[in-house]
Amino acid sequence: MHLVDHARHHIEKTYRRPWFDRMLRHLLGLVLPRPRLFRAALTFSRLIKPFAWLMPVRLRASLDLIPERIPRASKLARPQVISSALTRKRRVALLPGCAQQVLAPQINEATIRLLTRHGCEVVITPAPAAVVR
Numbered sequence: 001m002h003l004v005d006h007a008r009h010h011i012e013k014t015y016r017r018p019w020f021d022r023m024l025r026h027l028l029g030l031v032l033p034r035p036r037l038f039r040a041a042l043t044f045s046r047l048i049k050p051f052a053w054l055m056p057v058r059l060r061a062s063l064d065l066i067p068e069r070i071p072r073a074s075k076l077a078r079p080q081v082i083s084s085a086l087t088r089k090r091r092v093a094l095l096p097g098c099a100q101q102v103l104a105p106q107i108n109e110a111t112i113r114l115l116t117r118h119g120c121e122v123v124i125t126p127a128p129a130a131v132v133r
Helices: 003-014 019-031 035-054 057-064 098-103 106-117
Strands: 080-082 090-094 120-124
Touching: 019 035, 035 057, 035 098, 090 106, 098 106, 106 120
Parallel strands: 090 120
Antiparallel strands: 080 120
């Protein structure tokens, strides 16, 4: 375990976060690992972005990070097996990223194209829900 891990563990045991921080972390833990919910939250956030001046400073900064355009969901994000056009040399499991699926689905699409071009069969598996505390 690294020194940072020890410090993080100690802080989590001894420090009680303010109510707002606990609520925000809980909300992020619910939304980020669920692509559909994250996409809906981004869409809703784009609607409230003009009213950012009413928000607390920390939330205002988060609203500035929302992209102008949210990419469409990739057809390659659901669990499936994608065969290579070549003779199969390897089999690779791909865990789709949580937020990445929504913000930059082209990353996984490019990864799949590259792997299949090199003879890999790609198995897209459902990602386990992440836990944010």
